[in-house]
Amino acid sequence: MSLIEVKDLEVHYPIRSGFWNRVTDEVLAVDGISLDIEAGETYGLVGESGSGKSTTGKSIVGLEKPTKGQILYKGKDITKPRNRHELDYNQDVQMIFQDSLSSLNPRKRIEDIIAEPLRNFAHLSKDDEKLRVLQLLDIVGLDADALYKYPHQFSGGQRQRIGVARAVATNPKLIVADEPVSALDLSVQAQVLNFMKKIQRDFGVSYLFISHDLGVVRHMCDNIAIMHRGRIVEIGTRDDIYNHPMHIYTKRLLSAIPETSVEHREEAREHREAVEKEFQENQDRYYDKDGKVLPLIAVTDTHKVAMPQDEVDELQREDD
Amino acid sequence: MAQNDNLEKKSSISAEDLARLSKEAEEEATPSSRKIIWNEFKADKAAMTSVIIIVAFILFVVIASFFIPAHDYKEVNIMSYFNKPFTPDFWLGADSSGRSIAKLLIVGSRNSIGIAIGLTFISGAFGIAYGLISGYFGGITDMIMSRIYDFMIMLPQLMFIIVLVTIIQNYNAVTLTLILSLFQWMGTSRLIRSRSLAESRKDYVAASKTSGTGNFRIIFREIMPNISSLIIVEMTLSFAANLGVETGLSFLGFGLPNGTPSLGTLMANATDPTNITQYWWTWIFAAIEIIVLCLAVSYVGQALRRAADSSQRLGME
Ligand SMILES: Nc1ncnc2c1ncn2[C@@H]1O[C@H](COP(=O)(O)OP(=O)(O)O)[C@@H](O)[C@H]1O
Ligand SMILES: [Mg+2]
Numbered sequence: 001m002s003l004i005e006v007k008d009l010e011v012h013y014p015i016r017s018g019f020w021n022r023v024t025d026e027v028l029a030v031d032g033i034s035l036d037i038e039a040g041e042t043y044g045l046v047g048e049s050g051s052g053k054s055t056t057g058k059s060i061v062g063l064e065k066p067t068k069g070q071i072l073y074k075g076k077d078i079t080k081p082r083n084r085h086e087l088d089y090n091q092d093v094q095m096i097f098q099d100s101l102s103s104l105n106p107r108k109r110i111e112d113i114i115a116e117p118l119r120n121f122a123h124l125s126k127d128d129e130k131l132r133v134l135q136l137l138d139i140v141g142l143d144a145d146a147l148y149k150y151p152h153q154f155s156g157g158q159r160q161r162i163g164v165a166r167a168v169a170t171n172p173k174l175i176v177a178d179e180p181v182s183a184l185d186l187s188v189q190a191q192v193l194n195f196m197k198k199i200q201r202d203f204g205v206s207y208l209f210i211s212h213d214l215g216v217v218r219h220m221c222d223n224i225a226i227m228h229r230g231r232i233v234e235i236g237t238r239d240d241i242y243n244h245p246m247h248i249y250t251k252r253l254l255s256a257i258p259e260t261s262v263e264h265r266e267e268a269r270e271h272r273e274a275v276e277k278e279f280q281e282n283q284d285r286y287y288d289k290d291g292k293v294l295p296l297i298a299v300t301d302t303h304k305v306a307m308p309q310d311e312v313d314e315l316q317r318e319d320d
Numbered sequence: 321m322a323q324n325d326n327l328e329k330k331s332s333i334s335a336e337d338l339a340r341l342s343k344e345a346e347e348e349a350t351p352s353s354r355k356i357i358w359n360e361f362k363a364d365k366a367a368m369t370s371v372i373i374i375v376a377f378i379l380f381v382v383i384a385s386f387f388i389p390a391h392d393y394k395e396v397n398i399m400s401y402f403n404k405p406f407t408p409d410f411w412l413g414a415d416s417s418g419r420s421i422a423k424l425l426i427v428g429s430r431n432s433i434g435i436a437i438g439l440t441f442i443s444g445a446f447g448i449a450y451g452l453i454s455g456y457f458g459g460i461t462d463m464i465m466s467r468i469y470d471f472m473i474m475l476p477q478l479m480f481i482i483v484l485v486t487i488i489q490n491y492n493a494v495t496l497t498l499i500l501s502l503f504q505w506m507g508t509s510r511l512i513r514s515r516s517l518a519e520s521r522k523d524y525v526a527a528s529k530t531s532g533t534g535n536f537r538i539i540f541r542e543i544m545p546n547i548s549s550l551i552i553v554e555m556t557l558s559f560a561a562n563l564g565v566e567t568g569l570s571f572l573g574f575g576l577p578n579g580t581p582s583l584g585t586l587m588a589n590a591t592d593p594t595n596i597t598q599y600w601w602t603w604i605f606a607a608i609e610i611i612v613l614c615l616a617v618s619y620v621g622q623a624l625r626r627a628a629d630s631s632q633r634l635g636m637e
Contacts, residue, residue: 061530090530103523107545120532166527 031230044221367623370616447508455516549628
């Protein structure tokens with residue numbers, strides 16, 4: 001059994017307008033997605049901004065109330081607050097936020113920030129608690145003198161590591177990491193990612209790693225789901241996505257990975273433009289007439305894509 | 321001790337280091353607010369003077385009123401009927417009952433300021449809690465609470481206060497403060513609600529939720545400290561407004577019961593045309609005091625507001 005099973009998750013937000021403030025429309029932030037996260041793996045959730053990644057992540061940690069669908073953990077549907085409470089769910093499932101500054105209360109010291117989940121779930125003695133906080137700071141490579149400082153006294157990378165320390169404080173089974181490095185410089189990104197990987201090795205935690213950039217996800221994830229307009233357009237293993245991408249949206253995301261070497265920059269730009277042109281011209285074959293993502297079709301055991309069956313067949317014939 | 325050994329092993333810093341660090345941190349704590357406010361007042365002489373005036377005046381009034389026995393301002397003394405001011409016995413003159421205006425002013429100021437402070441705290445605390453809760457929960461809770469707010473705003477408040485004061489037979493300063501508080505919390509609650517709404521969307525609130533912290537703890541321990549500067553400004557400015565509330569009512573004759581001096585009852589002397597011109601000392605000192613106090617409090621409030629809003633600051637770090 002998987003650690004977490006997301007089944008046909010939908011999150012719709014009402015849009016109110018007019019004089020009476022009545023519900024006039026809906027934003028389909030998440031519009032029916034399913035995925036299974038295994039224990040100890042890193043699952044990538046990738047898509048451009050506004051595709052519903054954060055909403056999916058927040059539903060999984062229980063911050064957002066789904067309109068429809070189920071999220072199963074230990075056989076229970078944790079979209080129901082009662083089940084979350086019964087399982088002490090947030091002891092096992094935690095979150096790392098994109099904006100490290102706003103995710104740390106500016107009025108609290110690092111000690112109190114990291115100890116917050118411990119105080120609610122672990123009930124340690126004062127000394128044990130301080131010790132545990134020091135251990136956690138050590139794990140993310142911060143000195144003990146961070147203990148009594150305030151969030152604004154740290155750099156972005158350090159703050160994100162504090163967020164990581166808080167998330168692992170209660171030894172969770174799954175951490176939803178919502179674009180944890182998107183706001184950081186490239187060099188700092190690698191550093192934070194390395195701490196996250198180290199923690200995974202030491203604690204066996206699973207990550208749902210959310211990103212808008214397939215480049216960042218490449219070295220982190222075992223399985224990847226590509227999300228667009230609230231739905232999954234392609235889902236598969238790392239090999240499926242990077243080496244056998246089928247959906248035009250996946251190809252576009254792949255071409256958008258920043259090229260770091262100077263020689264290939266021009267080449268990459270031309271490639272990106274070609275893919276963008278193809279995307280604009282062939283969009284209507286990959287989306288239905290309302291612009292919605294098509295149903296997923298299995299290509300292999302692991303690989304599914306949201307395309308018409310005949311297109312899939314054609315692509316496979318080309319491959320052979 | 322085992323704890324400590326363990327702690328030493330885990331980190332390279334000793335217990336003394338920790339003690340030193342926490343002391344340093346203590347000094348840097350609330351680095352911003354307190355220091356910023358202090359700088360702001362140093363840069364704004366008017367606000368600084370105002371603080372000194374207000375504090376000194378309140379202290380003087382409270383202490384001095386202890387030495388004025390009740391019969392001094394309750395009993396009629398025909399001999400000193402409308403005694404002129406600036407005489408050895410009556411520094412500020414006497415009123416139609418021969419009571420010393422200076423003594424009435426001291427006791428009256430204590431009563432009026434006391435009511436204003438009580439009103440500010442009671443209605444402020446309620447308004448803050450109401451706004452925080454309404455903004456934090458949002459949705460249906462917010463909708464119901466906003467409808468109650470709308471209803472309270474629509475009520476003809478002055479009329480209600482006058483009716484309540486007339487119905488309740490034996491009311492005193494405390495009951496009057498409570499009655500007034502019923503109608504004074506809305507402004508604060510509106511302001512706090514909008515900030516609470518914005519603050520509740522921030523990720524640190526989400527992080528507290530996933531850390532297992534309860535809603536009311538989040539509201540009062542996580543969100544409230546983050547809007548403390550707004551709360552201080554709002555309380556100061558509403559104190560200035562509240563000074564006027566009781567005074568205005570007493571002026572109209574619906575404030576404190578007869579025989580209880582207040583700035584408003586002194587001001588009410590000005591309703592008699594002969595008092596206005598001939599016996600001007602019966603009301604003019606109270607009027608001057610009200611103007612000075614309200615101005616001083618709002619100077620302070622404005623300095624605090626600038627301190628809270630970084631873009632308007634005068635004081636340098
Ligand atoms: N609380 C909300 N109310 C209304 N619309 C929302 C809310 N949160 C998100 N949305 C909308 O849902 C869509 C998906 O948002 P989000 O999950 O944040 O996307 P992503 O994280 O992939 O950028 C966006 O169009 C966004 O505007
Ligand atoms: Mg997002």
